[in-house]
Amino acid sequence: MRALRVLALLLALCAPAFAVNPDEMLADPALEARARGISAELRCLVCQNQSIDDSDADLARDLRIIVRERLTAGDSDEEVMDYVVDRYGEFVLLRPVFAAHTLILWIAAPLILIAGLTYIGLSARRRQPQVSPELSPEEQAALDELQSGYVQDAGSKSSGRNETP
Template identity: 65%
Template sequence: MMRRLLLVFALLLMAAPAFAVNPDEVLADPALEARARALSAELRCMVCQNQSIDDSNADLAKDLRLLVRERITDGDSDDQVLNYIVSRYGEFVLLKPRFNIKTVLLWGAPVLLVLAGGLSLLLFARRRAGKPTGSKLTADEQAKLSELLKK
């Protein structure tokens, strides 16, 4: 029974996310460490590109994690830390880009595509509604129909 419990516990641990933060990077103050982890989750690893620096094992990600922690211990606010890193690496470093004039197309493209798709479906349906769907009746079919309607 104990063996099964250990196996289940081991499987649950394997399913948990593995963070790349090394023990030597962790700040002593839990509140500051929580801020650092939250900020690290918002920043993209420039090597891996689809991972946050919190999840990446790349050397650049480690340098960015250390930079975030350094700025936090220096007393910077979360916005100041993000602005500093964006000023050095560009908007691409943010996993969720900010809404500004440079990213309007990025944020607006899905809305424009949905509207264009809806408009094209509407136009297609309106054109199709006006067209007849079958062929005209032959003279024999018309005569039979007239006969049936008279009865």
């Protein structure tokens, strides 16, 4: 029974590997490798954070079939990617292209990080207490008196706790 549980767990962990069905695979290993490479770069429009190669969704299966059909028709990898992007939009790409209209995607995160670090640094600088260089003799005497009184009070309180009435 334990071995069956372990086997079920291993199969569950390997589930993304089973996303590409055997009936989808191409007979030519070179074309299949190209198809897998392209599929790894395309987003499943249903799952959104998985590639179509890892997704079990019906739309991902359709996209995998389209990729393989285009490759068997003789298209290059770029032509297949262009075909899919033309048909489904740039959102289908797991890595957005670097262009003027996607510049905000590439620049926003580093700018927000820099702004946050700057804010934290300025806040920390403002919160540092202003320490006077030296205490006057009267201030030092008062501080010493307070500290010695605190140490004596703490000592008497701790010894009082241990005594039984």
